[in-house]
Amino acid sequence: MPRIADHDQRRAQIARAFQRLLAAEGFAGVSFSRVATEAGISVGLIQHYFTGKxxxxxFSYEDAVSRMSERVRARVRDGEAARLPMAEVLLASLAELLPLDEERDVEYRVRQGLQAQALRDTGLADVARRAGGDLLGYVMTAVENGVERGEVEPGVDAVLAARMILATAQGLADQVALSGADAFPAPDVLRRVIATVFTGRRDSHDR
Structure with a gap:
């Protein structure tokens, strides 16, 4: 019997090839022919799955955001299963935004490159707004959970605290990308900022 193509896998293969080229060379180095060569397929096959650039x-933007979000969720699941303090769970999950290894560096460059394009493209702007809203919502929930667990003082503005923490993580990602992962201890900086919000101790039943 003829092999049935896995269409989701094929789209992902094409998207990842595009992402690698974008991360390495910017938009000037990306074309259907270059993507086809990188992916090891024909231009016609790309056109079968994508009507245009x-x-x-x-799709590539959504794929990069989705992969990052899944790693964040995995960090949360692992942290909660281990009954770690919310501050530690938040630090581990937001570290996925930092380009500290090859995979995260490629995703960072893709997100930054396509986010810049989103200023002129309503479709990409929708993806950027959803991704930003999801991250903000996650950090807000972490702060609110911290209040319930006694890690955050009552009365803390969860929205303001979440924006501060998230802005720090995103700013650190920019600095790491420009200076290199070994230039300074980015997770330590993020830990200190999180600690300005998570100032309390966990209730005894959470220990």
Missing amino acids: DALLR
């Missing part, structure tokens, strides 16, 4: 851009 805009469709590939949006």
Whole structure:
């Protein structure tokens, strides 16, 4: 019997090839022919899955955001299973935004490159807003859970605290990308900022 193509896997293969080229060379180095060579397939096959470059851009952006979000969720699941303090769970999960290894560096460059394009593309802007809203919502929930567990003082503005923590993580990601992962201890900086919000101790039943 003929092998049935896994269409989701094929789209992901094309998107990852596009992401590698974008991360290495910027938009000037990306074309369907270059992506086809990188992915080891034909231009016609790319056109079968993506009607144009805009469709590939949006799918690639969603793919990069989705992979990052899944790692964040995995960190949360692992942390909660281990009954770690919310501050530690938040630090581990937000570290996934930092380009500290090859995979995260590629994703960072893709997100930054496509986010810049989002200023002129409504489709990409929708993806950027959803991704930003999801991250903000996650950090807000972590702060609110911290209040319930006694790690955050009652009365702390969860929205303001979440924006501060998230802005720090995103700013650190920029600095790491420009200076290199070994230039300074980015997770330690993020830990200190989180500690300005998570100032309390866990209730005894959470220990």
